[in-house]
Amino acid sequence: MTLPQHFAHFEQYFEQCTIFFEEYQHLFNFANTDILVKGVLESIPIENLKTVDVYEDDFNLRTEAENNVFLMNFFDKLDKLQANHDFIDYQNNIEYTIEVPLGPKKKHEIVYLANEIGKLCNKIGCNTVVDFGSGLGYLDQVIFDMTKYNVLGLECNENHYVGAKKRQNKYHSDSTGYVKYIKHRVTEQSHINLEEFLKDKFPNNNGFCITGLHSCADLTVDGMNIFLKMPDAKAMILMPCCYHKMRLEHFSDEKFTNFPLSNCLKEIYNKNRGSDYMRIPFLRLAAQPHLTSQRNTENLVFNLLARAVLQLYAHKHNYKLKRKKRKAVKVKTIQNDFESYAQDACTEGFLFINVSSPNKSDTNISNEASHQIKSFNQKIVFEELMSIWRELSQTTFKKAAIFILLQNYLQPLIENFILLDRIVYLREKGLLNTACKKIVNERISPRCLALFAHK
Template identity: 55%
Template sequence: MMLVIGYLLKSITQTVHDEFEEVDNLENVVNIPCGVSPKKRHEIAYLANEVKQVCEKNGCDVVVDFGSGLGYLDQIIFETTNLKVLGLECNTSHYVGAKKRQGKYHPNSVENVKYIKHTINENSNVSIEQYLRGKFLNFNGFCVAGLHACADLTVVALDLFLKMTEAKAIIIMPCCYHKMEKVDDRFKNFPLSNCFKDSFESSKGFEFMGVPFLRLGAQPPCCDEDLEDLVFNLISRAVLQLYASKHNCKLKRNTRKAVKTKTMNRNFETYIQDACNGFRLILNEPVCLENREDSSDIKFSNFELDELRSIWQEIESSLVLKKAAIFILLQNYLQPVIENLILYDRLVYLREKGLKNCKLKKVVNERISPRCMALLAYKNINRIL
């Protein structure tokens, strides 16, 4: 088993991909709203630029954006190219927000950038082709694009791309591999290629390539952060989890960023004060709460700060902190290996389907956006990537 894993790690670390190509002042050339974070500005600007190049090479005059969100990418594509855009979004608030933003800030794009509320699934090829013909009378071919295609969406997009005859190219940046659907305790779309499925079964990969494995693949490495800060954040969060387990509770975030660790200078007292507002404790019960029509009887518990301090004091002076540092460094080394494995599995899947013109490419700067890798594929058999 160890020889198999060792060979696999060596092979995956040598996976070939195209490197990121920086363009001078690109983020400032395109008209991205000021409220968008620097990371997202960078991603939008560079993915839009990549889409432009892909469409020029493959004769596409329409882009179909899978998971268009508030429409930032779509508007930048339209403003920097002559391309029409069809944005598909399943979230109602995002869809409505994109329409409002378009009417307020981009009224000149109404005829060329269309938004449709649609949940993409394995049968969406028929709907997409109908949408395209309904919204755009004439088009030569289209490119499928996706920024942060979560969980199974990337795989669904690849299968739809293969089905749709007028889809000439695809460029998609995946994320959240650990959220992929499971059937009978196995991931539906991992492994994906027949090549990897054979090795996966013979090596009993299902015994260790589960949710934690894929979660690590989706987790950006923390190479640029102070190791002491990383250890503090990890152990502090572990204290909360340990407390919740001891009191038969589930720990739930109240906000996406439950604790603002960058401003507390490794002070545990500040951490737990912040955590009391950022997290809530929900008492575990034998009945599945999610299936209840009335959730008013859900029982909550409160943090006891003295007990949290006591747990921290037991850990603070032990070898746990050193072990945590080793654990974090190991994660940093394994993360790109695991992600390369997941992405290369998808690349091999496309090649097994007869699509030879496909590759992996870093389309953004990984120091700005760790989710930098995209999968590109063309159907034009005369063009070599």
């Protein structure tokens, strides 16, 4: 990753990004479920877009910016801040087939990450790979099959750890002497354990590479610090994700332990009150999958506004919504029909908790109270939700589409900003061989960036 041509120093770039984020925080500094509660869409001007179909595949928000001062200024400032990535040539398909029960996205990630690991280890001269968060071992077996390197998989989930060993014994018995699994939760202090693990499993290794396909939350930063502490750690390739799940120093003001990370950004962040707008929603947007086409915009608008209507109702009546399952409403099966959405939300998807009642907190709800909350006047709730939905104007839907597209333009900038902070941190520690590269096709896997480093 390199700085845009307008900037010669990281300090200058971080400063201008911070100013930009503060100016446009009205597009991200909140939970998206609150867009109606907070009147977010009112700040999006669409005077020249009233007759435009924003759902057309060829609709281009940049083109429409020519007659819209708000959009013109937004794109002008945004473009000056876009960082440049090193690209891996993924156009030439790697001829490797994984015979595992995974989707094409995950297979693509595994093959291309394994290929990059092989190339970097060959360049640096290390013969062992340590996989942080190895899961069921899919990546580890592919690394061994492609490179014949030793692989040590560290996994904290008992079921995944056991599953990886069962898969190895059943399908990859030839790798049992070279691919080892240990149940271990990686932390910043795991360098002590890792040294012992490697002495035990691969005593003759000549240096190792740290990797992770899903280096979620703080795992990437923990991996970086382990890499810095261990002389035998020669290379590192980590694919970060879920930035918003990083550890909080103080929950009340949403300050993170590992963001900002570099001294360079910390100074600018503190000076410009970054904690006011670089909060959980900021990091969540960084982790949001980037849209490479607009074919799904109409569905995204429905999902956004449908959930926002629930939130508006809850806000009006002093309720807190608590999901009863991971996917509260199965939006793929209701075909953008709000009546079905509302019915499912009222009956199966959400618990409506009266936050004004001391006996109905979301941390201590009796079975009887829970049943009462779930079944209370569902017909009345449903009818009011339908009324709110019908009152939404076509302008609201159009603004919601533009809001989604604007966030999509912001997403790569915010993610680049976070990753550049990590690169600068490594350089402050004396590690100059660092880079952020796109290693997979973003049309197949939106989570396409990897952090590279070697000594």
